[in-house]
Amino acid sequence: MAVIPCPLVLKISGAKIVPQSNYHSGNSVKIKLLPNTETPIAIRKTPPIHGRANTPRPLQPIRFLHMAAQNVDSTDDRISRISSSIRVIPDFPKPGIMFQDITTLLLDPKAFKDTIDLFVERYKDQNINVVAGIEARGFIFGPPIALAIGAKFVPMRKPKKLPGEVISEEYSLEYGTDIMEMHVGAVQAGERALVVDDLIATGGTLSAAIRLLERVGVDVVECACVIELPELKGRNRLGDKPLFVLVT
Amino acid sequence: MSACKEDDPRIDGIQSRIRVVPNFPKPGIMFQDITTLLLDPKAFKDTIDLFVERYKSKNITIVAGIEARGFIFGPPIALAIGAKFVPLRKPKKLPGKVFREEYDLEYGSDCLEMHVGAVESGECALVVDDLIATGGTLCAAMNLLERAGAEVVECACVIEIPDLKGRDRLKGKPLFVLVESQ
Numbered sequence: 176m177a178v179i180p181c182p183l184v185l186k187i188s189g190a191k192i193v194p195q196s197n198y199h200s201g202n203s204v205k206i207k208l209l210p211n212t213e214t215p216i217a218i219r220k221t222p223p224i225h226g227r228a229n230t231p232r233p234l235q236p237i238r239f240l241h242m243a244a245q246n247v248d249s250t251d252d253r254i255s256r257i258s259s260s261i262r263v264i265p266d267f268p269k270p271g272i273m274f275q276d277i278t279t280l281l282l283d284p285k286a287f288k289d290t291i292d293l294f295v296e297r298y299k300d301q302n303i304n305v306v307a308g309i310e311a312r313g314f315i316f317g318p319p320i321a322l323a324i325g326a327k328f329v330p331m332r333k334p335k336k337l338p339g340e341v342i343s344e345e346y347s348l349e350y351g352t353d354i355m356e357m358h359v360g361a362v363q364a365g366e367r368a369l370v371v372d373d374l375i376a377t378g379g380t381l382s383a384a385i386r387l388l389e390r391v392g393v394d395v396v397e398c399a400c401v402i403e404l405p406e407l408k409g410r411n412r413l414g415d416k417p418l419f420v421l422v423t
Numbered sequence: 424m425s426a427c428k429e430d431d432p433r434i435d436g437i438q439s440r441i442r443v444v445p446n447f448p449k450p451g452i453m454f455q456d457i458t459t460l461l462l463d464p465k466a467f468k469d470t471i472d473l474f475v476e477r478y479k480s481k482n483i484t485i486v487a488g489i490e491a492r493g494f495i496f497g498p499p500i501a502l503a504i505g506a507k508f509v510p511l512r513k514p515k516k517l518p519g520k521v522f523r524e525e526y527d528l529e530y531g532s533d534c535l536e537m538h539v540g541a542v543e544s545g546e547c548a549l550v551v552d553d554l555i556a557t558g559g560t561l562c563a564a565m566n567l568l569e570r571a572g573a574e575v576v577e578c579a580c581v582i583e584i585p586d587l588k589g590r591d592r593l594k595g596k597p598l599f600v601l602v603e604s605q
Contacts, residue, residue, distance in 0.1 A: 264518040267518040268515070274518045276518050276519065278509075278510060278517065278541065281498070281501075281508040281509070281510070282508075283507075284501070284502070284505050284506065287502060287508065288502055310491055311491045311494055311516075314491055314492075314495050315494050315498050316498075318461070318467075318496075318498065319498055319499050319502055321461075321464070321467070322464070322467060322499055325464050327461065327462045327464060328462075328495070329458075329461070329462070330458060330461070332491075335448070336491075337458065338447040338454045339442070339444045339447070339456065358458055361462060
C-alpha cells in the first residue's frame, strides 16, 4: 500500500494538525468545507492497517481528536472551560500542597459533560471491555465513561470495602503504605481495560491498579485522568502504559 | 409515600444482577452487593435510565450522591438530566469550607460533609445512594441540603431493605427505589 505523506503542519482557524509519525501505513488529510460555514475543518482519515482489521487503531494524543459534529465545541474550548472550572485549594490536606478540587467542575453541568465526552470520544472505538475506577473520585468519572462506551465498571477500593473474595495490592505512600482491592471474577484474562481517576500525582495509586488488573491477565490499554501534576512524574511510574489527561 | 418500579420489565434483570454476600461486614448481615450489577452494562444502563426517566422533567438542579457508592449512580443521573453533582463525603475529604452533619450509627456516630457554596438557596435536589437501610445516612444528607437552603424533592436508591424502615426516617420526604430486598 502506498504511503501518502502528510503535510507537515496545517493551520486552520486556530486548529493545528500535526502528522502522526507512528502510523504503520499512510494517512491522508482531507480538507472539507462543512455546509453553512466558510471555515474549512481538516478531517483525518486513516485507512485500515493491513492484516490488523480487528485491532483498534493506535490512540492519538488529544489534539488529534477531530471535530465530529457541528454542535460540539472544539476540543480547545472544552478543555479551557474544564480547566477554569477546577478550583485550587492551598495547603490541603497539609501545608504546601495546592489541592486540585474537581468538585467545582461537577457543579458545571456542561464542563462535566464535556469532560466525559472527551474521554468517550477517545475510547469508544477502542474495544474497551472494562473501565476500572479508583475510589473515590474515580467513581465519579469512570461510570459515565463505562456507560457511554458499553464497558463494565469495576471499582478499585480501599481495604475491607468490597464484600466477597478480593485480590489485594500494596502500594507506597509518602509515609507508609496502603492497600487497593479488586473483586475476584470482576475481570477476565484478555479483556481490555482503562484505569480512571480524577488526578495523577506520584502515580502510586494508578500503578497499583495496573498491577491488580495485570495479575489477572487483563490488558491495560491506557490510564485516563482529568488532571496531571507533571512535576511529580507519575507518568514514569506507569511502566509501559500510556497516560491520557485533559489538564496539566 | 413510596414508589417502586415492580412493573417495569427491566427490574428483573437489575435485581438478578445484585449479589447477596452473607455475613458481611459482620455476622448476620446479608450484604447487597451492587458491584455485580456494574459488570452488566445493560443492567447498569437500565438502572440509570429508570431514574432519569423519573426525574428528567422535574426541574432538579442538584443530584447529591453519598460517598462512595452514591458516586457511582449519582453522576450518570446528573449528567443525563443536566443537574449539578454534589458529593456528600466522610469527614476531612472535601478540601474547602464545609457543612458538617453528625448522625447516629448502631454503635457510635459518623459525619457527612458538603461543600459550602455547592448548593444555592431554593434549588431542587435529589439524594442518591445505592441502598437505604436504617435511613440514617440519607437523613443526614437531607439535613445538609436543607441547611444550605435546598429543597429535597426525593431520595433515590437502587435497593431498599424495608424491614429496617429507613423510609420513616426521611422527614416525610418520598423515597423511590428499584428493588426491595429481604
